[in-house]
Amino acid sequence: MGISDARRRHGPGRxxxxxxxxxxxxxxxCAAARGxxxxxxxxxxxxxxxxxxxxxxxxxxxxxVEEVCxxxxxxxxxxxxxxxxxxxxxxxxxxxxxxxxxxxxxxSESRSAARQLRAATHHVDYDEVAEAVEIRLDRERVRRCLxxxxxxxxxxxxxxxxxxxxxxxxxxxxxxxxxxxxxxxxDGLIRLRDCLGGTR
Amino acid sequence: xxRLRRTQAHTLAGAYALDAVTGADRARFERHLARCQDCAGxxxxxxxxxxxxxxxxxxxxxxxxxxxxVAAASRTRQWPPDTGRERxxxxxxxxxxxxxxxxxxxxxxxxxxxxxxxxxxxxxxxxxVAAASGAVAVSAEHHLGADQARVHAIAxxxxxxxxxxxxxxxxxxxxxxxxxxxRDRALVFTAAGLPALPTGSRYQLWLMGPTGDRPAVxxxxxxxxxxxxxIATGLKAGDSVGLTVSRAGPTSGHLAAKPILxxxxx
Numbered sequence: 001m002g003i004s005d006a007r008r009r010h011g012p013g014r015x016x017x018x019x020x021x022x023x024x025x026x027x028x029x030c031a032a033a034r035g036x037x038x039x040x041x042x043x044x045x046x047x048x049x050x051x052x053x054x055x056x057x058x059x060x061x062x063x064x065v066e067e068v069c070x071x072x073x074x075x076x077x078x079x080x081x082x083x084x085x086x087x088x089x090x091x092x093x094x095x096x097x098x099x100x101x102x103x104x105x106x107x108s109e110s111r112s113a114a115r116q117l118r119a120a121t122h123h124v125d126y127d128e129v130a131e132a133v134e135i136r137l138d139r140e141r142v143r144r145c146l147x148x149x150x151x152x153x154x155x156x157x158x159x160x161x162x163x164x165x166x167x168x169x170x171x172x173x174x175x176x177x178x179x180x181x182x183x184x185x186x187d188g189l190i191r192l193r194d195c196l197g198g199t200r
Numbered sequence: 201x202x203r204l205r206r207t208q209a210h211t212l213a214g215a216y217a218l219d220a221v222t223g224a225d226r227a228r229f230e231r232h233l234a235r236c237q238d239c240a241g242x243x244x245x246x247x248x249x250x251x252x253x254x255x256x257x258x259x260x261x262x263x264x265x266x267x268x269x270v271a272a273a274s275r276t277r278q279w280p281p282d283t284g285r286e287r288x289x290x291x292x293x294x295x296x297x298x299x300x301x302x303x304x305x306x307x308x309x310x311x312x313x314x315x316x317x318x319x320x321x322x323x324x325x326x327x328x329v330a331a332a333s334g335a336v337a338v339s340a341e342h343h344l345g346a347d348q349a350r351v352h353a354i355a356x357x358x359x360x361x362x363x364x365x366x367x368x369x370x371x372x373x374x375x376x377x378x379x380x381x382x383r384d385r386a387l388v389f390t391a392a393g394l395p396a397l398p399t400g401s402r403y404q405l406w407l408m409g410p411t412g413d414r415p416a417v418x419x420x421x422x423x424x425x426x427x428x429x430x431i432a433t434g435l436k437a438g439d440s441v442g443l444t445v446s447r448a449g450p451t452s453g454h455l456a457a458k459p460i461l462x463x464x465x466x
Contacts, residue, residue: 011256050255139256186212
């Protein structure tokens, strides 16, 4: 099993959720690829919180959130043999699937404004969520790093990632040209990466 | 971005990593990706950064989720490994049936930049982002009734057949988005990129017109620069919407500070 470029660069530091989690996650996905259902269950337990978090952020409507999470986990099962450990972390592989599924859902849905707004205002009590200290620290770190971005960078990145908006929609929301948003998204992610790398 | 030239393709990596590239642009970028080693490398790194955004909103899923996923997996055949020339995974996007779960058809329409939907986005997204980043504790259980009425009123305006969206820059930083309906004599206001205010100050929305200036509503303190959606009712012909920074406390009936935004609603 290879070690991802990012991890090599950052040394044995923590990937999101901790290094142990991610190394295990790689091994578990590889085992699941060979049909090991026990390993798949462990994948769900470990990656479930990130999957659930990102899907909920984008989709909002609790009923649909669960459905999309199911689809994501099932795709992880189906596509496990296509995960290549040398090409990025296991968590990035899973969350990329999760985010794509989530935006596919919100974009394919023909929704009325009212429905979307209702979904957006479904409130979730984050304090009730049991979370490991590790995750809490990671969250703080990400929040701090987001704070180091310029406002256009930050809004471009968060509107796209948490809001599920397209480049064109983000440009309209921020009233900035698409080209600007495009470069801000890239610059923002690069800065985020550097900041997160530096705080490990 | 109608046409994606080779030299430009590279800069799309960020938007692509955030799944913000759609349609033909995405297809072009993916073709470019297959040829450009540097791009693939950069994309991997940007995806790692995006994964951290996911991890930052991690939360315990309902316990049944894992059970159901495992049950579905047990009746679902896995895909064979990718043995082709094409290496590197790419999530599959086509609609297909998997394990009895119907997938939605891959992304539908939103192509048009400025639409009421986009305007709504400004409104909805603040809530989504604020809640997702955990930055705002949304604990409105006890005002649910009032909140629902407000949400309903906002939705009415956004859905009104005559709804019009306007955006404008705010002096000192930020962008305001207004959706107004003459039928409902109301407008919905959101803002992004607003500078934080010192304690004791707040953003105040005004309706200003031939019949005089009326304080409309105080904006919630911006989070990550974003605030709203708020609704202002009682719109009259010839009104403009204005934004001021005012001192906290009872709002006086007339405009004391110079507006940092004046938007004509005609």
